[in-house]
Amino acid sequence: xxxxxxxxxxxxxxxxxxxxxxxxxxxxxxxxxxxxxxxxxxxxxxxxxxxxxxxxxxxxxxxxxxxxxxxxxxxxxxxxxxxxxxxxxxxxxxxxxxxxxxxxxxxxxxxxxxxxxxxxxxxxxxxxxxxxxxxxxxxxxxxxxxxxxxxxxxxxxxxxxxxxxxxxxxxxxxxxxxxxxxxxxxxxxxxxxxxxxxxxxxxxxxxxxxxxxxxxxxxxxxxxxxxxxxxxxxxxxxxxxxxxxxxxxxxxxxxxxxxxxxxxxxxxxxxxxxxxxxxxxxx
Numbered sequence: 001x002x003x004x005x006x007x008x009x010x011x012x013x014x015x016x017x018x019x020x021x022x023x024x025x026x027x028x029x030x031x032x033x034x035x036x037x038x039x040x041x042x043x044x045x046x047x048x049x050x051x052x053x054x055x056x057x058x059x060x061x062x063x064x065x066x067x068x069x070x071x072x073x074x075x076x077x078x079x080x081x082x083x084x085x086x087x088x089x090x091x092x093x094x095x096x097x098x099x100x101x102x103x104x105x106x107x108x109x110x111x112x113x114x115x116x117x118x119x120x121x122x123x124x125x126x127x128x129x130x131x132x133x134x135x136x137x138x139x140x141x142x143x144x145x146x147x148x149x150x151x152x153x154x155x156x157x158x159x160x161x162x163x164x165x166x167x168x169x170x171x172x173x174x175x176x177x178x179x180x181x182x183x184x185x186x187x188x189x190x191x192x193x194x195x196x197x198x199x200x201x202x203x204x205x206x207x208x209x210x211x212x213x214x215x216x217x218x219x220x221x222x223x224x225x226x227x228x229x230x231x232x233x234x235x236x237x238x239x240x241x242x243x244x245x246x247x248x249x250x251x252x253x254x255x256x257x258x259x260x261x262x263x264x265x266x267x268x269x270x271x272x273x274x275x276x277x278x279x280x281x282x283x
Contacts, residue, residue: 005059009066012090057081067091075259086262110264123255141177149229156221167204
């Protein structure tokens, strides 16, 4: 039988009410729902409990109940399996999700019948170099060097020096992340399925400092020169992964992995942008 995973954000789905409804609905469609052990125990569906590896690697699709943050988290776990993610928006903007919860069953019916398209979203690998130590992370939205005070960071593209940027930090964003922190920082909107990388200064103390857009084959390096506060952070998709020191570097390039997002609605990228970002409907 077909296996479909279910992932839910408990902060969005109070008492897992919609999750329980969905898990009861899927077997009616000839589908075996799969939940991680913790959630299966909590909502009383132990017979559908699986390991995370089985959930993300042994299902043909995962239905994600939540917002963009939940989709980001699921994307990190699903990427190495290329598992499809179908997002049901229970958050605010929901750029990564397919439909709002009122249209959930229609969307699922379409997905199960094959009436959908898949968007392959580019991801970034970031290697943090601290002396002899190196650690690698993967991002769907962005890699950030950030602090509340002033940081001086040198930026290179393909080993070519671009400039030193003075300000609150530097963002390196995918097209998916261009409508998130990058946009709030004054960066450009990039079409979601494009192959580009945006480098955006955060609150720069330089009149000439503007975003730079480079190709997906380019390699970006940020080298920390100095900073004024006690700590400087490396942040991946909104989560701090490391403190940085002077002379530390982050090397960022396109990842071999993609996040595969299912879309059953007919809205194009600019339709979604107009509706969710500009608050406007049709023409």
